[in-house]
Amino acid sequence: MAPTPYTVSRSTEITAPADAVFGLVADFHEWTAWSPWERNDPDVERTYSGPDSGQGASYEWRGNRKAGAGGMTITEADRPGRVAIDLRFDKPFSSESTVVFTIVETESSTTVDWTMAGHSTGFAKLFAKVVPMDKLIGKDFERGLRNLKEQAESGR
Template identity: 55%
Template sequence: MTAFTVTRSTAIAAPAAPAETVYGLIADFHEWRLWSPWEDLDPQLHREYTGPSSGPGASYAWKGNRKAGAGRMTISAVEAGRSVDVDLEFIKPMSSHNHVRFDIVPSGAGVEVTWTMTGETSGLFSLIGRIVPMDKFAGKDFEKGLAALKARAENR
């Protein structure tokens, strides 16, 4: 097994209450349709939301085409306006379990948002990871997602 960390950050200057605005877009999986970099991989994506609408226990499962795969995310912990922790389980195309964390830190008139995913690769994916590190594999998606999150928060 090979441990990995992928992390990206962006500054967001939402017009009013930037920490609360950004937190609301992250802590409610229904909002992810507006900024997640993976939402457009399958126009027929099947989504299922369970648990509370946001915060700890909120869960989002998806099933889609080969690109979208299948998996589940569950919010495991929050600090309102400051952080969101997510347990991420990929089922297809390959099985893995990762931890995702969003940190929201005041910065000037806005916030700095940091999106971090940690986990371990094993088997074939571990071998592939030696050629294409997870940071290179997922980093561009994080950048795309943070850009969309920024646009959404700043244009509310």
């Protein structure tokens, strides 16, 4: 059975400089302040490796059933406009995706687009027939972008 492609994308306007937004996205240590999944398991185990931020920075997590387990590695970090990440889930099911944050500063704000693309296989493919990936995590992206906006606009 062939994999099923998916793309989930959300966007927001942030009244903060693009460089401030980039700093929150390109440093996994900052994700605890805005990531929509950070509250899924307060006892999640985090491991950071590589540089503190930017290309080559990695983050792995292991938590309860809801948080699951997996890892992310920044593969591209072009300040202040783009951060690309390889995302791997090990639990609750195995999958790989590419995540891209596009950050564009205008005269009055910064536009942030958050996109995740990949292919559903195995159990995830069957589950996606019932609940499409956009419906499954789209609201998480929206919550994460609201949190990111709050952090960037507060000058964090």
